[in-house]
Amino acid sequence: KMANETLKAELGNASWKLFHTILARYPETPTPEQKQHLADYIRSFALVYPCGDCARHFAVLLDKYPPQLSSRKTAALWGCHIHNQVNLRLHKQEYDCSNILEDYDCGCGQDEAEEVQ
Ligand code: FAD
Structure with missing residues (x-):
């Protein structure tokens, strides 16, 4: 068995x-229902x-930084x-968020138009 850590x-x-x-595939202009989902x-x-x-x-973090879903x-x-x-709490490096959408491309771009949420 692998170590717990x-x-x-x-x-x-x-x-x-x-x-x-x-998050990177969430609609660009979400409906209230999609926001709720x-x-x-x-x-x-959590x-x-x-x-x-x-x-x-x-x-605790969610309370401090409520989800921004606009x-x-x-x-x-x-x-x-x-x-x-x-990351900060675990003494890991800060991640550069400037290309976050490109960093998390799911390979499902073609499906997006017919997405059911
Ligand atoms: P991870 O933090 O797992 O990140 C994976 C990859 O995502 C990285 O290699 C990088 O490419 C990318 N990445 C890094 N930062 C970001 C960012 N800010 N935005 C987007 N992408 C990023 N572990 C504990 O020991 N104690 C805890 O209290 C704890 N709390 C956690 C809470 C949650 C909700 C989750 C999901 C995980 C938690 N973990 C905790 C696990 C911890 O966050 C790491 O997942 C684990 O330590 C492995 O770290 P890693 O270095 O492989 O990178």
């Missing part, structure tokens, strides 16, 4: 990948995240910022 890091890596990719997702993510300490810290760019930058707050 390695498993925790792998879980974090995979989780952040999905988190940022979802993302708000619910983020809140639930509630169900299986590393208890991580989840507790993340919930547009794709705003949401993606918010996500980058909150991950940077986690």
